[in-house]
Amino acid sequence: MRSVIYTASKFSAAFLCSQSSRKSKSFISAAAFHLRKMVHYLTEQRGRPDSTDYRIYFKTSDGKYISPFHDIPLCVADEQILFNMVVEVPRWSNAKLEIATKEPLNPIKQDVKKGKLRYVANIFPHKGYIWNYGALPQTWEDPNHTDKETRCCGDNDPIDVCEISSKVCVPGQVIQVKVLGILALIDEGETDWKVIAINIEDPDASSLNSIEDVRKIKPGYLEATVDWLKKYKVPDGKPENKFAFNGQFKDKDFAIEVIKSTHSFWKALVMRKKMKGDEIVCQNTSLCDSPLKCSDAEASAVVQAAAEYGEPLAVSSEVDKWHFFAK
Template sequence: MLLSLLRSGWGCRAGALVAARLKRLQSAGLALRSAMATYRTEERGQPPSPGYRLFFQNEAGHYISPFHDIPLKVDSTQNLFNMVVEVPRWTNAKMEIATQEPLNPIKQDVKGGKLRYVTNVFPYKGYIWNYGALPQTWEDPHQKDKSTDCCGDDDPIDVCEIGSKVLSRGDVIRVKILGILALIDQGETDWKLIAINVNDPEASKFNDIDDVKKYKPGYLEATLNWLRFYKVPEGKPENQFAFNGEFKNKAFALEVIKSAHECWKALLMKKCDGGAINCTNVQVRDSPFQCTPEEARALVQSVPSSGNKESNGEDQVWHFLGK
C-alpha cells in the first residue's frame, strides 16, 4: 500500500511530509540527547595529594576535557548553561580545572609546594556556594575588558551556584545565570557568575539578580564579603571589585559569557596566543588540537593512579577578622 501511495502524486506529497517530520524528530532527538548528556568521572590518585586527578568521560566512555569538550550551552534555544562543579559547598580544598594539563582534569591547586585550601573566615565555612566553571569559556589575559579596563585571568569563567543542594566534585549540572560580579585580582578581571541549578526545588523563582536579593536576603552581601576577605588570613590585602562591588544583572552576565566563549573559540582554533593553556580535546570539530579517543585514553593511563595522601588540619582553623 505504501508503495502505491508513493507512486501517486498524493503519495509523493505524503512522503515529503513524512520525511520532513522524521527530520524534525531526528533534530529534536539530537537536541534532547545533547540536553540530557551525562558525564562520568574517574579518579587517579587520592585526595588530598598533589598527584590527585579527576578525569571526565562522555556517554560513550571516551575521555574528554571538561574545559573544551563539554558544550557551553545545554541547547541553542534556551539560556541554560553547563557548569562543571570543582568545589562542593562548605569544603575548603581549592580544586580547579587543570588548564595547563592534557584533557584538563580537576586537581588541587599547589602553591609553594603545599596544597591550597581556602580559609574559614568567621562566620563562613569553606566555600559558601557550589563553586565551579563554565566550559568553553576563557578570560583572555591579553584582551582588556572594556567594562573593567583589566585583562582576563587566563581561566574559564567562575560560577557560584546558590541552590539548596550540596553538589559533588565533577558534577556537570545545568544552571540558569542570574547575574555577575567583577572581582579584580592582582590587576586581572576575575568574573564571578551567580547561577542556580535548574533542578533546584526553587529554581523557578530565580530569573535575575534581584530575585536573589528577594528570596535569599543577605546571600549577595555574604558573597561580596567572602570574596573580599578570604585571602586576608594569608597576609594578602583585601580583594577589590569593579563597579564598587555592584552585582550586574543577567543581561550583562550573558554578554560577558558570550565574549569569553568567543575568546575560547579563538584559543581552540589557534587564532590567538594561548600561552601555557593546554587545548587538547576530543570533540571540537576543526580544532588543530583535536586528538582521537585512543590518544586521550593513553594520556589518562600515563597518569599515576596512586599517590601519598597528605594530612590537613587547615579546614578546621577559624579566622576572626576585626576592624
C-alpha cells in the same frame, strides 16, 4: 581507579551555542544546531585525594575521554537561558580544586602554591566555600584582552560560577544552571568574573530569575558573597580583593554578554595551531575544526599515564581553623 556518573542534557555544535533573551541577541542562528539526547558524563579519579597527584578525568558514557574545558558544550537546550556548569568545589569544603587548564585533557586537580596544596580559610561565619563553585566550559578570560568596563585583562581561566542552590554538589559533577547576574572581582590586577547562577533542579529555581530575586528570596547571600571574595586571601597575608562597579552586581543580561564574550575568546583559543609550553592546553576529542583535536587513543594514553587511584591522604588540622576579621 574510581568512576562516578553524572547526567546532562545538551544542545551542541562545534563551537558556538544558540541563546536568546529579551535584551541579548542569539549567539548564532539556531539552524546551526541539533538537539541530542540525554548525555551521561563519567568521572575517573586518579592519584590520591588531598595529594599533588590527584586528578579527576572526564569521559562520556561510552568510555571516551574528554576535556571538561573544551568538550562539554557551554549551552543547554531549553526554553530558558541555561548553561552547563562543571562543579569544581562543593559548598562548605576547603580544598581549592580547579580545572587544570595547562594539563592534557584539563582534569580537575587541587591547586598548589609553593609546593603546598591550597585550602581556602574558614573566615567566620563562612565555612569553606559558601556556594557550589565551578566554571562554564568553552569560556576563557583572555589575559591579552583589556575589558572596557573593568579596564583590566582576563585571568587566563574559564569564567567562574557561584551556584547558590541548596544542594551540595560533588567535584566533577555537570549541572545545568540559570544565570542570574555577575560580579567583577579584580584579583591582583586581573578581571575575574563571578557568575551568580542556580541549579535548575533547585526548588527555588523557578522563583529566581534575576539578581533582585536573590535579594528577596535569599537575603544576605549576595552580601556574604562580596564579603567572602573580598577576604578569602587575607589569611594568606594578602590584602583584601577589590571589585569593579564598586562591588555592585550586574544583571542577567550583562552577565550573558560577558559569557558571550568569553565564549568567543575560547573559540579563538582552540583554533590556534601551536601552543607554547606555558600556555593553555587545548587538547580535545570532539572539536572537528580544531587543529588540536586528538584521537581517542591519545586521550586514553593521557589518563593511563596518571597515577593509580588510592586512599586519601590525611589533611592538616589547620584547614579547620577559624579566622576572624572586624567588619
